[in-house]
Amino acid sequence: MSKSPNILLPALGVTGIVLGGAYGLMTRGYKADEAELARAQAQAAQAQLVEQQAMASDLKTQIALVQDTAKAKIAELEARPVVSASLTAPAPERDGAFGLGREALPEEIAAWDVDVLPDGRGLPVGTGNAYDGEELFADKCAACHGDFAEGVDNWPVLAGGFDTLGDEDPVKTVGSYWPHLSTVYDYVYRSMPFGEAGTLSPDETYAIVAYILYSNDLIDDEFELTNENLGAFEMPNKDGFVIDDRPETEYAAWSTEPCMSNCKEEVTVTMRSVFLVNTPEDGGSESVMNNATVDGLPSFSASGAAFIPEPEAKPEPEVQVAAVEAPVDESAALIKAGEKVFKKCKACHEVGAGAKNKSGPQLNALMGRTIGGIDGFKYSNAFNAAAEEGRVWDEASLSEFLAKPKAYMKGTKMSFSGLKKEKDLEAITAYLASFAE
Amino acid sequence: MDEMHKPSRRAFLRGGAAIAAGTVAGGASAQSADPLITDVQEWASITGVGVDETPYGMPIEFESHVVRRNVEWLTASPISSINFTPIHALEGTITPQGCAFERHHSGAIEMRKEDYRLMINGLVDKSLVFTYADLERLPRENHVYFCECAANTGMEWAGAQLNGVQFTHGMIHNMEYTGVPLRALLNEAGLSAAGDLKDKWVYVEGADASSNGRSIPMEKALDDVLVAFKANGEALRMEHGYPVRLVVPGWEGNMWVKWLRRVEVSDSPTESREETSKYTDVLEDGTARKWTWVMDAKSVITSPSPQMPITHGKGPLVISGLAWSGHGQITRVDVSKDGGITWETARLGKQGDTKALTRFYHDVDWDGAPMLLQARAMDETGYVQPTKEQLRDTRGENSVYHNNCIQTWYVNAEGIAENVEVS
Incomplete structure (x- = not known):
C-alpha cells in the first residue's frame, strides 16, 4: 500500500512527508474530510514543487508522480464506503433459504417441545393429587424446599406469603406470587428435582404440583389435578402483574436536560456501606459488617467538602513477616487443598465443630460411619438400602x-x-478424614 | 548472586518512599539514585521463559487478584448462583472471557460441538434441526454488546450494601460476538405458517438441566438477536454457554440463553418461571412489572472506587468509568465530585457503539479534599440515568431487578473510597 510514497520520500524530502501525512489519513473514518485534506495537501505539495522547479527541472516528472499518487489517494478515499459502528456489514440474506439444517422428526420435537402455556396447551395427559404428592415431595423436593414447602436454608420458599407483596420484605411463593399454574407444572417437569431434572413422569408432576397447591391451602388433598383442569386453575396473584410501563412512567420524566451546577444546596452522607468486602487471595469474598457511622463526615456544598476530617482510626496494620519456608507437610497441604474443594459441598453439608445436618447430612467422623447412618436424616432409598447392608x-x-x-x-x-480431577478427590477425602470426631 | 544485584525488599521500599516524597512536594524529585535503575536487576541479566511455556497464556501472577468473585451468602448453592466481573481492575471496554461474570441455574455444563443440536419448531413451515457445523455455513456477523444481569446492583435497592464496584456493578460483561442472526435461522424454517408476525413470539430454551427458557417478541427476534458461537475471537467459554449461546442486545442477561437448544415460534409467551416468579419487578403496592426486558442507561465510576483507592496523593487523577444503555448509544456522561451539586462532562473513550460498554474518563487535579464521586449517563434517546431517590419514588425498594441508579463513592482525604448514599 505505502510503496509509492516510500520511493518518493528520499527524492522529495519535505514534500514526501506532507504526502505521507495524507497517507496517514487513510486510517481515519471521515472520508469527505479526508478527501478535502488530501486535496489541500496535494496542492501544497505542488506549490512547493513549483518553487523547486527552477533549481531542478527534472523534478517535473516527479511532480506528476506526486499528483498522480494524490489523485489516486483521493479517488480511493472517495470510493470507500462510510464506516459505521458495526464491525461487519449485515449478513446477506436470500429470498429462498440456504437449505441448511434437516427436518426435525416428530419424536424429536416431542422429546424437546414440552413447555406448557398458561392456558394449558402443551400439557401431557395425566393426573395427580396432593395425597400422592406429599410422599413424592418428601422424597424428591423436601431436602431443599422443606417438608411443608417452607424452604430450607436459602432455598426457595414455595408456600405462604399471602398479602406480603406490598410489605417491606415480600415473601414471593408459588401461592402468593406466581400468576399461572402452568408455570409450576412446566418448571417442575422440565427443571426439577435439582440435579435430577427430567426424571419425573407426568403423573408424578401433577401430584407434586397438587401438593404445592395444597401446602398453599389452595386445594384440598382429594382434588385431582389433571391436564383437563390445570389450565383453567386461577392463581391468587393472576392479576398482580402489569406489562413494562417504564416508557410511560419513567422515560418521559427522566429525559430532560440535566442540571449542571448548583443542583442542590448541600449534600450529606446518609448511609455508609453495610458490609465491607474483603477479597482473599484464594478467591471469593468475605463480607464483614461495617461499623463506621456517618458522624464526622463532612457535608458538601458547591465549594466542596465543609472540612477535612481526621483520618479514621484504623486497625494496626499486620506486620509483614518475611515468608519462612514452611516445612514440607504433604498431608497438611492436601487437607488445605481439600478445604478449598469442600466449597463445592458447603451449600448442603457442614463439617467440623458443631456441624449440623442441612439439606445434606453433617460429615464429622465420616470414615467408618455406616453409609446412610445419621439418625433422623432423611436419606434416599439407595442410602437406606446401603445402611441395611451395613456398608461403611x-x-x-x-x-x-x-x-x-x-x-x-x-x-x-x-x-x-461429581469431582472430575483425581487430585480433588484425594484432597476432599483427606480433608473429610481429618474430622475424626 | 551478588548481594548488590538482588532486588531486595529494602531497596524496593526505598524506591517507593522516594516517589511518595516527591508527590507531596508537587513534582517528583529523587533524593537518592533508584536501585531499580542503577543496579542490574535479575530480569535484566538472566534469561526469561521460553516460548510455548504456557501454550494458552494466563495473566501474570501479579494480577492474580483480578478474578471473578462471588458473595457466598447471596445464594443457596454455587451451582445456582452468580459471581462478579472485576470491573474495578479492567480498562477499555472488552471484558476478557476468563473474568467475565457467570450466572448458572443448574451449573455450567460441558458439551462437545459434535453433540450440539439446535431445533427450530412451532409455527414454522418446516421444523428444523441444525448442527454446529450447519451454523458455521450461514453468513455471520460480529458485534460488540454488553450483557448485564437484571439483578446487577439489585442488592443496593435497600441502601448501600456491598463495598466494591465489582460487587455492586460486576454482573456485566462486554464482548465481541461472532454469530448468525436469529432471523436467518427462522428464515430457513420459514415463517409463513406464523401468519401476521406482529403478535408472535419465540420461546428460547437452553440444553442444561435448568433448561432456562424465555419468551422474546418476534419483532426483537427478527431485529438484532444473534445465535453466537465465538466471543472475543475465540470459542465461548463453558461458563458462557459453549458451544452456542443467544445474544439479545440491550436486554437483560437472563434472556441470553446459554447452550441454546431450541427456538419455538408461538402465538403467545410461555410465561416460564424465569419470566414470572423471577425477573419481574415488585413495586411498592405489591403489583409487579413483567416483560421489563431493556436495560436502561447506567454508568459507574470504576476507579477510584472501594477496591481502587487513590494511592498517589494530590495532583493529577484519572477518574475512569463505564457507561451503557440497552436503548442504543451513550451520548454523554457527566461526573460530579460533590455528590451531585456540580457536574462536569466527561470524555468518552470511544463513541458510536450501540448497546455496548462505553469507557469514560474525567481527568482532574485532586486537591486532597474529600469527594462524593458520581457519574450520570445519557443515551441517544435523551434518557438521563436516575438517582436512587427517583427510582425509589417510582418503584419502592423491592424491585430487586433493574436498579440503574447513580452510584456514589465517598472518597476521604486519604484516598479511600466507600459505597455510600447521599441526601
Missing part, C-alpha cells in the same frame, strides 16, 4: 462416590455431578 464409608468408597455420585449411588438426592 472408607476412603475408597467415598472417592468412588464423589467421582460420580449418581452412578455409585443410583437414586441419591445429592445434586452434585
